[in-house]
Amino acid sequence: MLLARAAGRIGPAPDLVLxxxxxxxxxxxxxxxxxxxxxxxxxxLRYELGSASKTFTGLLLARLVAAGRLSYDEPAAELLAPGLPVHRSVAEITLRHLITHTSGLPGLPAGFYPQAVPRWTTAPYAGYPADRVVRAFLRARPRHAPGTRWHYSNFAVAVLAHALAAATDTPWDVLVHREVLAPLHLGSTSLAPGRAGADARGHLRDGTAVPVLDIGGFAGAGAVRSTPHDLLTFLEAHLAASGAYAGTGAAGNTPFVPPPDAALAGALARMRHPVLRRGPRHTHTHTLTWFQHASPHGPVNFHAGATPGQQAFLGYCPDTGTALAAVCTRRVSLKDPFVATAHGLLTD
Structure with a gap:
């Protein structure tokens, strides 16, 4: 009944799963x-996560650091183009700056919008491939000194993904699958569309179907698509790492299988701890990849995302052992109640 009432508050959508x-x-x-x-x-069905994909990218970074293969303070430009002269501020941008949105980079590259506007409602990222993202970064002029201000940036996390791929000499999709998806048994999660009928179709507000997402060179910032069951497994992994998962294995459920190595377990545990506070009186808290809000039941970690025709919300509350994955195939709008309603299910 609780989820049915929440669905009623969200309103009609072609597809909605809580x-x-x-x-x-x-x-x-x-x-x-x-x-x-x-x-x-x-x-x-597999649903497009949009910006909620960043929680997978952040977890991958944390795992590589926990395994001793990288450092949070490695300069991204040195990983992407060793020895190439870049602007001083670009040279100072580290992997930590990129994942915490403190790099000084804008939300999207300056050259992004001219190619995106003609297909803004259906495929704005499709014409901006990976090599162009990297070139834009190496030529960038950050608005602020790295580490001094928070500014949400798809550009920054896209660059992070390319830096991790370069550092490990591994294609991005292979790296994510090997280091995160496979160890967590997320067999219905990927970074690209699957066979016909496997992926939910997004819709504009008038109900018109839109093409499946083409994220171009921004895979690290928004390429993940997954089923609600896999998303719960992903979130339950975070709960298990915080000691909040009892694993009842109720009928019809897929019990979470603990990660097989200490590096991934340590990375999952790190996800719940604040690394940044900002805003008036530092009321806005962030972990490495999650937004964090206080609630009467303890801190809630969450991240929302949207693509041209879909929305997603992921969140978990360690103190109550609760996780929520919400997806719908309706284009987001400024007054859309989807995120607020999903957030309320964790905090009320």
């Missing part, structure tokens, strides 16, 4: 105005 885990016991609510898929239920 997936809740409390101490390992999962409850899902699915609904939608579009006809249900013929070959699989809505909770088995």
């Amino acid at each position: 997936a809740l885990s409390r101490h390992g016991r999962r409850t899902l609510h699915t609904t939608g105005t579009a006809p249900p898929p013929e070959d699989r239920p809505r909770d088995r």
Whole structure:
């Protein structure tokens, strides 16, 4: 009933799934105005996470650092183009700055908008490939000295992904799968569309279907697509690392399998700890990859995301052993109640 009432507050969407885990016991609510898929239920479709993908990128960085393969303070430019002269501020940007949105880079490269505007509602990233993202970074003039101000940046996290791929000499999709998806048994999660019928289709506000996401060179900032069940497994891994997962294995659930190595377990544990406070009286708190809000039940870590036709919300509360994954195939708007309603399920 709780999830059904929340779905009513969110309002109509072609597809909507609310997936809740409390101490390992999962409850899902699915609904939608579009006809249900013929070959699989809505909770088995893969949904585009948009910016919530950054939680996977941050976890990957933390794992590589925990394993001793990288340092948070490594300069990104040296990993991407060793010895190439760059602006002094660019040379000072570290992997830590990129993941915490303190690099001084803008939200998107200056040259992004002219190519994006003609397809803004359907595929704004498609014409901006990886090599162009890297070139834009190496030629950038940061607005602020690295480490001095917080400014949310898809550009920065996209650059981080390319730096991690360069540092490990591994393609980004292979690196994420090997270091995060496979160890956490996320077999229904990927960085690219799957076979026909596997992925949910996004929709504009008028119900028009949009193409599957083409994220161009911004994969680290928004390429992940996943099923609600895999998303709960991902969140339960964070709860387990904080000691808040009981793992009841209730009927119909997929019990979380602990990570097989200490580096990933340590990286997951790090995700809950604040690394940055900002705003008036430092009321806005951030962990390495999550926004963190206080609640009557303890801190809540969360991240939302949107693509041209879909929305996603991921969050977990260690003190209550609760995790929530919410997805819908409706384009976001300024007054959309989706994120606020999902957030409320964790904090109320």
